[in-house]
Amino acid sequence: MRAYDFAAPRSVRSALDKADAGSAYLAGGTTLVDLMKLEVMTPSRVVDINRLPLRGVSLDREGLHIGALDRMSDVAEHRLVRTHYPVISRALELGASPQLRNMASIGGNLLQRSRCGYFRDLSTPCNKREPGSGCTALEGQNRTHAILGTSDACVATHPSDLAVALIALDAAVHLNGSGGPRTVPLADFYLLPGQTPHLENTLRPGELITGITVPALRWAVNSTYLKIRDRASYEFGLTSAAVALNVRGTTIVEARVAVGGVGTRPWRLHAVEHALAGRPLTAATYEQAAEHATDGARPLRHNAFKIPLLRRTLVRALTELGDAR
């Protein structure tokens, strides 16, 4: 760990004043501290934002509002979230461990760094950690890596389950920085790796996530998150699916579908949504729609199984949601 300055401001204004391109905000610390110990992240200043008034879950006509500093566990078990957006509760509860969920913040969850083993191992090249050094995962152990949105510079998956659920729900992130507050749809927040995998989102230097808003969506009550992994708990997903269905009678009126564990960013599947809309709640519908899930997928040496697995994950999630009605 490199030496760093430390600040613990009490206001957003003060936090923004203390932040710059070389600083890092500290919330739950569940990613940052680990990566600092490994010297994967070496901020010159750590700004502890836990005293900032960025907490609170509420629901209004606009939708659901969540503070950036709300803890994963608090949001997961919040009555409003559980009732109106079960996909969010479930995505949170399937992530990490109870101890980590008690510490980790919502803003931090959206900004968590890659779980690619090469990203964390300083003895191996990694373009995300050290731009231009190369991507070891391309030819290395890549069973858990991405099949969608990859480039020859990076094939790491985006690790957040929450972000997958939020992308499906058209959520937006509220930001604040030296240029003032702004709101960005989450779909536009994350960047594809391209040739610049070290740039993961559109945050400007020193900019802070202050909260998120999930638009009102009445039929999000009929939603779920399914996560497939080798271990039954405490593991990042090989695949995952956030699904919400608006059903009238036995017909799907409208669907929301996003997937995780497969993309270099949380992956919305509009093509699958279109294929589901207007179709009956049948296995054939699910299977035909799921065919579109892997459009453009590029498998690597060890992860070709993710193509059938992703389709099956979707079919299973749709079946569970359809049957549960």
Next chain:
Amino acid sequence: MTTTSPVGAEIDRVEGRAKVTGAARYAADQRVNGKAYGYLVQSTIGLGSISSMNTAQALAAPGVIAVYSPFNPLKLYARQGDSAERYVPLQDDKVRFRGQIIGLVVAESFEQARDAAALVRTQYREEGHPRTSVAAAAPGTTVPSDAVGYPGPPSKNTVLAPGVASIDDALRDSAVTVESTFYQDPQNHCAMEPHATIAEWRDGRLTVYVGAQGPQQYAAALAGRLGVESDRVHVVSPYVGGGFGGKYKVWNDALVTAAAARDLGRPVKLVVSREQAFILNGHRPALQQTVKLGASHDGVLNAVWHETDSEDSVVGYCPNLPAEVTRALYKTPNLHFDQRQVTLDLPPISSMRAPWATPGAFALETAMDELAVKTGVDPLTLRLRNYATTSPETGRPWSSKHLDECYRVGAERFGWADRSPVPGTRVDGEWLVGMGMASGMLSATRAPASARVRFRDDGTVTVASAISDLGTGATTMLAIVAADALGVSLKTVSAELGDSALPPGVPAIGSIVTGSTVPAVQAAARDAITALITLAVQDAASPFHGKNSTDVHYQEGRLEADGRSVSFAQLLRAVGNPAVEAIATTAPGAETTRYAMDSFAAHFCEVRVNRYTGEPRVSRFTTVVDVGRVVNAKALRSQLVGGIIFGIGNALLEVNAIEDNGRLANSSLADYLVPVNADIPAIDTHWLDYPDTVFSEFGSRGMGELTTVGSSAAVGNAVYNATGIRIRDLPITLDKLIA
């Protein structure tokens, strides 16, 4: 009032309170004043040499005391055969494997040492390509028969029935044959307690606080490499947070710590990081093995053939002999095995919980399941049909064997009769349900052992031996056996272990601690009673002075003669002796050459495999064992359950993949998956009660590793029954089941 013997009861571990309150001091918790902290520097190439190391920046960093490297080496000696690794660290510029220790930074704090280590800059010359593939190097060379350090059974053998010319003939003449090849990548111990060492020298004597599976064996090995006499090294290891074979030998991290403490003249503490432990402290070697079975149409074995090619690291240390089970589990007129190794440029290998039998049984018991499918014979019936009552290799009978009852009782408890022989036919919602079974077997060994039993004038008894408690319950075992032998209550007995200064104890390897130590404790108890009576009749201040020693009787902590009864504490106080003690040594006898001795298990497993996404989940597990007499039911169950969890991890999750450059890809707890609670169902264990009085008078055989053997095969066989898919490459992950 008669004291009830604690033997066989459900006894809480005597050190349990200290452990759950944090009072128990593991190696890294020991308080040693004035210590400095070490952090290791590791190579980032897999094969070659170091051309230069720039340590100036590290040396200039805050708090740094010293930086050792091949260019500023520590004084260590190359003495073969005792230490874990075959080379001595920091003595030359060679890089033998990726992650090898190439430097040690010592500083005033852990953080300073760690951060300075990151400042060391190393230039390498890569020399050739590391050898990393077992398959590419196979077939290897047969493991030398002296490789295990003692005259063991041959690592290659062929037994043929009269008139049979070759094992190939025997297979060819069989009505039904099965041939299967199995592969597994390295696996790691992942003990809860990472390797930690605190070394302190005083007047040429070294005290080492470390987690050691054999305190005296550890002290001797360390002394050899440091160039001092064994009696100059004192190993203190009262608690060990899991060993599983990974804390038996002295690893190089401990060697450099002890050498640095000597060089600096102050204590040094070094705790390896989780990631380092995966590399530096051994792994279960990569292994490719083939089993061929020949049988009649109704499944009676005619030939058993097992050949193995195991990774042998260029730096050591533990050979792999997976045919350990094959050579004895089934009755067969024709038997052949050949256990080979190939040298790879990978980090050191080590023994890991039933190191030989675990992978061997996975192969054999999977092949037996395949034979059951091919012959249409129920897997349980098939095993009973080939039940061995004498060893097929040596012809010896077993000292005690009730595996057939294990099968029967296990099948009943589990509900084996409900199994469908046709794969994929039991469905529960979106889950395919399958049942599988397998056998487990573990060689039961006794080694010479000593113990001391001491009566004290405060009414307590201490029992001591230089064994180690890896969390297994060895401390409690000592206390139980002493309480039983002396007829005193358990709470008056305190047990001492984990210290090289105690009477010679066996190391905690090969599940030999209980079997070897119980007779020594019993003998020491008898001798201590004799010493107590001798004192009673000889000391002028004793109420029994002058009596014939045969007239004084010991019972339940009291001496009695002529209607007079005195407790041992009263006697000791009367004569002014603080204590009376005896040390006894016991060893196995000629029975070891006349009998085969093993512990046995029958495993039954139910697995659910998701119809859509293929993930296998164990939903039920029943294991019945035959381990002789049980010392502590609670500790036994804990060991049996732990072994099964190891087997489930072995079958479904654990893999440290080898990269072409020699990097072990999953060397962190994020990337190396051990089972979590959600992976493990309630496990039903049951044990038979047949004291093995041939093995020892007490009749208790070892069992710490037993249930790891065969449990992974039971899982794999259940996966087959659920899906009709046979996976021979471990671990059995969902990608292999949706292909």
